[in-house]
Amino acid sequence: MPFAQVNGQKLYYEDTGGNGRVIIFSHGLLMDSSMFAPQVQALRGTWRCITWDERGHGQTADPARCDPFSYYDSANDLAALLAHLGVQKAVLAGMSQGGYLSLRCALTHPEIVRALVLMDTQALPEDPAKMVGHEALIKAWLEGGLSDEIAAVVAHIILGDNWPGTAAWQAKWRQSTPPNLLQCFTTLGSRDDISDQLGAITMPALVVHGTLDHAIDLARAQAMADALPHAQMVPVPGGGHASNLTHPAPVNAALAAFLGTLP
Template sequence: MPFAAINGQKLFYTDSGGEGKPVLVFSHGLLMDHSMFDPQVAALKDSYRCIAWDERGHGQTATPGTCAPFSYYDSADDLAALLAHLGVQQAVLVGMSQGGYLSLRCALTHPEVVRALVLIDTQAMPEDPALMPQHMAMVQRWVQSGMDDGMAATVESFILGNHWDGANEWKIKWKQVDAANLVQCFTTLGQRDDISQKIAQIQVPALVIHGSDDRAIAPERAKAMVQTLPQWQWVEIAGAGHAPNLTHPAPVNQAMTQFLSTLA
């Protein structure tokens, strides 16, 4: 399995390959991993080189029992370094939620590697202050007592919506999350800075996709972001929650395909 030793991390990634193809790099959301983009990789790999990776504290990159403090700027550095490791000069950054946070910061700090952005259910503002205390209270219960079925159902509803057929696979993964990684990843989430004014500096095209029923990030927060980005397209996925690329892949893939076709 491919790992890259980068910035003191052992980053896990997948790479569909394809010499000369335009490159897409997929960055997942909090509590998820690279596999959340399987529907997009399957649909796009014939035309694009698709790279998906596990971020710090997640998936096969996570080290059980420890997770050093990090910011999304560190994750942005990881992403740029991973592209360099793979010999990729420029890529379209596809980021969902947390993956969008680091992708936006990568576009600010490493603009030379970014061809365009696809931002899925993300925002430029800090975490909603009304939500963060609930998040941390849940984390403390999770660390102390483990994730029970009720908590798993709550997380499911926030990320995947209700009654999605593939939810059980993710609930199994969540119950196995290491406590140290869980705490640090939520701490990073809560401590991120407000870049809502800085993103006016981003000059590449951006496709912003958002689920109409997202409870984790209200659509209004994403709409505030697009009003600042210089070049943007907005696509709302009707009936979708926080992870429409998983639960509603067909309209997301269609929107991505159309957007990517416009890039020279």
């Protein structure tokens, strides 16, 4: 299996290869690189697609430990992975947490960023009202394991209701270990507010957001799009927090149209 020993980490990644232009996908909290399968399938004929598992997630995670990290560390991981693969410039596509690290990578490593695709994400910290519920959920999960009730709530937040692939993701969530859950959630809740820095991100950006996203209100994504100098906003009707996974057709259409405009 492909792993990159970079930035003090052992990062799992997948790479469609070739000499084409590069897009790298960064997943959300509790997800992994496989959540971008619909996008990779749609783009692999024309783009070199790279996906990776971030700290504390998927095959990158060490079940026994997860050292403290910030999304700036994750941004450095992304930059180091691209350098490891010999990629000088890429489109950074991130969902939720993946968007948090992609935005920070655009601020700290702008020279490697061709464009941004920001899916169901934001530049603000978590909504304090939503954070109270998230903290209670994670506390119950850590103390008693992932019950069917908690799994249903997590699925509602991330995947929406009645999506056919929910059970497979709930099975993955049951493999999460307390050290990884606790640290990844701590990183999420303690991140800084970068909304006042968006004017410095001058590369083209596509903001895609589900209209039924229960984790991040659509208005927050619109505010981010408005503050980015060269961004366009595409709402996904009926899409939830992982709209790229549950509603791939409109997301892929928006992605293809945007990528087609890049030099």
